[in-house]
Amino acid sequence: MRGCSSLRYHRYDSECVDADVTVEIVEGDTYAVIEDDVVKIVPSYRIRRDGKETTEPITESVFKRGRDCTSLKRERAKFREWLNQVLAEHTVEKPLQEWVMDNFPQQWEELKRDPIGWFLRQSERWHVGDDEVKLLTLIAVKSAFYEGLPKVGVLVLGSSGAGKSSAVKSILNMFSLKEGQGAVLWVSNLTKKALGYLAFSDGGKLLRNRCLFIVETIDVEAFKELSLLMTEGRLANLTAKLGDEVGSAYGSIEDPPSVVSTAVNIDYSNDQVTQIMSRFLTIAIDLESRNAEAIYEKIAERDDVAFEYDPMTKYLAIAWLHYTPKRVTLPKEIAMRFKNVLTEYNQYAFRVYEQGLKVLKIFASLLGKETVDEEVYRLFSEKLMRYFVVSAVGLTSIELKALQSTTTEWEETKVIAMRLKVDTETARAWLYNLARKGLIDLEKEGNRNKWRRNDFGQKVLDLIINGYKPEDGQDGRPGGHVDEDDKKSYMTVYMDYLRGRTFAVSDLYDLMGDEAESLIKWAERRNLVTRLAREDGLYLEFR
Numbered sequence: 001m002r003g004c005s006s007l008r009y010h011r012y013d014s015e016c017v018d019a020d021v022t023v024e025i026v027e028g029d030t031y032a033v034i035e036d037d038v039v040k041i042v043p044s045y046r047i048r049r050d051g052k053e054t055t056e057p058i059t060e061s062v063f064k065r066g067r068d069c070t071s072l073k074r075e076r077a078k079f080r081e082w083l084n085q086v087l088a089e090h091t092v093e094k095p096l097q098e099w100v101m102d103n104f105p106q107q108w109e110e111l112k113r114d115p116i117g118w119f120l121r122q123s124e125r126w127h128v129g130d131d132e133v134k135l136l137t138l139i140a141v142k143s144a145f146y147e148g149l150p151k152v153g154v155l156v157l158g159s160s161g162a163g164k165s166s167a168v169k170s171i172l173n174m175f176s177l178k179e180g181q182g183a184v185l186w187v188s189n190l191t192k193k194a195l196g197y198l199a200f201s202d203g204g205k206l207l208r209n210r211c212l213f214i215v216e217t218i219d220v221e222a223f224k225e226l227s228l229l230m231t232e233g234r235l236a237n238l239t240a241k242l243g244d245e246v247g248s249a250y251g252s253i254e255d256p257p258s259v260v261s262t263a264v265n266i267d268y269s270n271d272q273v274t275q276i277m278s279r280f281l282t283i284a285i286d287l288e289s290r291n292a293e294a295i296y297e298k299i300a301e302r303d304d305v306a307f308e309y310d311p312m313t314k315y316l317a318i319a320w321l322h323y324t325p326k327r328v329t330l331p332k333e334i335a336m337r338f339k340n341v342l343t344e345y346n347q348y349a350f351r352v353y354e355q356g357l358k359v360l361k362i363f364a365s366l367l368g369k370e371t372v373d374e375e376v377y378r379l380f381s382e383k384l385m386r387y388f389v390v391s392a393v394g395l396t397s398i399e400l401k402a403l404q405s406t407t408t409e410w411e412e413t414k415v416i417a418m419r420l421k422v423d424t425e426t427a428r429a430w431l432y433n434l435a436r437k438g439l440i441d442l443e444k445e446g447n448r449n450k451w452r453r454n455d456f457g458q459k460v461l462d463l464i465i466n467g468y469k470p471e472d473g474q475d476g477r478p479g480g481h482v483d484e485d486d487k488k489s490y491m492t493v494y495m496d497y498l499r500g501r502t503f504a505v506s507d508l509y510d511l512m513g514d515e516a517e518s519l520i521k522w523a524e525r526r527n528l529v530t531r532l533a534r535e536d537g538l539y540l541e542f543r
Contacts, residue, residue, distance in 0.1 A: 023045050
């Protein structure tokens with residue numbers, strides 16, 4: 001936001017300062033500070049003392065001590081107050097969305113057309129792949145702006161150096177501002193005391209519309225308090241005074257934060273830890289399914305300096321959080337459809353179901369919708385359904401690795417242990433857990449145990465590897481698949497019908513089912529379709 005600069009001079013007058021102190025306002029050189037849903041356009045300035053530029057004009061050498069001039073500290077505070085008043089006179093305040101749309105109209109329209117795609121494309125400037133991790137991180141950030149409880153907490157697991165933080169930061173960095181007014185608050189080591197300070201200091205303002213990012217640390221007691229804060233908006237203030245005695249008391253804050261954290265290991269043998277972590281959306285980095293070559297190439301492209309998105313990207317991202325709905329309606333029929341998918345894998349997946357409904361609403365909000373409609377559910381199914389089904393099954397990252405090491409033939413424990421590269425006792429413990437969850441079968445022959453992956457285990461493994469795909473009729477639309485050899489004629493037939501018409505994206509998917517995506521891509525490659533962003537959603541105009 002630089003232009004032809006014009007200078008305005010303001011002189012600081014004080015009987016306690018023996019120098020010519022001026023401030024030069026550079027109106028053509030401004031920067032934006034975002035506070036809630038307002039942007040302040042603040043001018044740059046230079047401070048000069050006796051004609052020379054300085055950062056601290058009020059020093060002992062120019063301070064005239066006397067009857068009314070006894071405190072250098074007080075004089076400096078007086079100067080800062082005066083400087084803030086001068087800057088305020090030249091500061092312009094505007095609604096954030098209005099300012100973004102005025103200054104970046106083309107980029108704003110691009111974001112509106114495809115919000116989820118926009119965020120994922122931006123993230124790949126720093127880290128490729130791991131879309132489920134990125135989407136859940138994005139949903140957690142939006143959750144801090146979404147009205148009502150519970151807020152969303154996301155816990156990303158993975159081995160040391162697996163790229164957990166890179167995946168998370170590729171989203172969170174879009175919402176971090178140097179001025180400290182961004183939507184993300186970074187915390188390197190969260191303790192109960194620190195959490196209490198953040199929650200109760202200044203009326204909870206530090207946490208309002210904030211997502212806490214807790215870097216590589218698991219303090220179980222702090223997380224216990226944090227889970228209560230996220231889900232119920234309450235927090236134990238352990239230093240509270242009750243009458244004449246010191247004890248514990250609960251306080252509540254109006255706008256609790258959402259949370260994203262990363263961790264190397266979680267002790268799932270500890271029942272307390274398992275209970276606390278069940279309140280978080282826990283996702284493990286899947287090393288096997290990643291495009292390792294692309295990740296290596298991206299690392300090689302990175303510069304030696306810390307990665308930062310350009311200011312425009314950050315302004316757009318933060319504006320989107322304020323622009324999109326803070327409340328979303330979820331039709332019962334869609335909620336029941338999601339329930340039917342989960343209960344196919346676990347009849348009693350109540351908590352996973354509740355978390356999924358919350359994510360569905362926030363996912364819709366990120367798309368700029370006030371209702372979870374068919375398009376939202378389709379995108380959710382395509383991008384996140386697999387995660388919730390795996391959560392319903394109750395698989396940990398270790399158990400998933402063990403399941404992948406089994407086969408559909410009977411094998412002894414020691415054979416699977418060698419494949420897993422662990423000792424026999426460790427492998428046996430993992431396999432017993434899988435058997436209890438109904439994913440593998442156990443056969444005992446004397447003192448030997450044999451295991452094999454059963455049909456249900458194979459179904460879950462196929463889901464993890466290939467992603468979730470609705471069965472015929474499951475989503476209320478016909479299934480079926482078009483062979484590659486017939487695709488050209490198939491697309492031509494549809495285009496004959498669509499040419500000259502305009503469809504809402506959701507209506508096209510109702511008409512064609514899963515093949516709609518292939519048709520849109522086919523038509524876009526041939527410049528036969530135009531995307532139109534309207535107030536009630538995204539439309540496609542066929543030519």
